[in-house]
Amino acid sequence: MTTNTDLTTRPPRSPRVRLGGFAHLPRLIDKARAQxxxxxGVYEYGDASLLDREFFRFIGITADALLAEVSRGGGDLSILQWVLTNATRSLLPHEIAAWSHWIENVPGLSTEARAWFAEFSASLEPPRPDVSTLFEYLDVDDYVRFGGQA
Structure with missing residues (x-):
């Protein structure tokens, strides 16, 4: 199985795609494989990414630890098993679902991120009132980055 992901030719999976109930995890795996x-490409992995940092804080593992596991070449399911085994505490399905719901709907994770997001939203031409969360922004940005029109 090939696990190389080239994010210079295509975007990572949408942050909405879930694995084991975790939003953002498949996208994070794609970025780790590309790393x-x-x-x-233009994507950020680990501490450079707001969403990555939130995932690692929730799980209690480091970006370097996940990167080391991904570099072993396993598929998504084996990486999910590794994440669950190495989380700093056992996570119940409803905790994963609640975190995923929160991260999918948050408009920004810091004052700076919210200010940047407000500026970004105002700059979209044509205006996109439907883009109000980070996930919506990432979906639009990925689409436009690889040739789509907003």
């Missing part, structure tokens, strides 16, 4: 193959 290991040095094809991350």
């Amino acid at each position: 290991t193959s040095q094809t991350l």
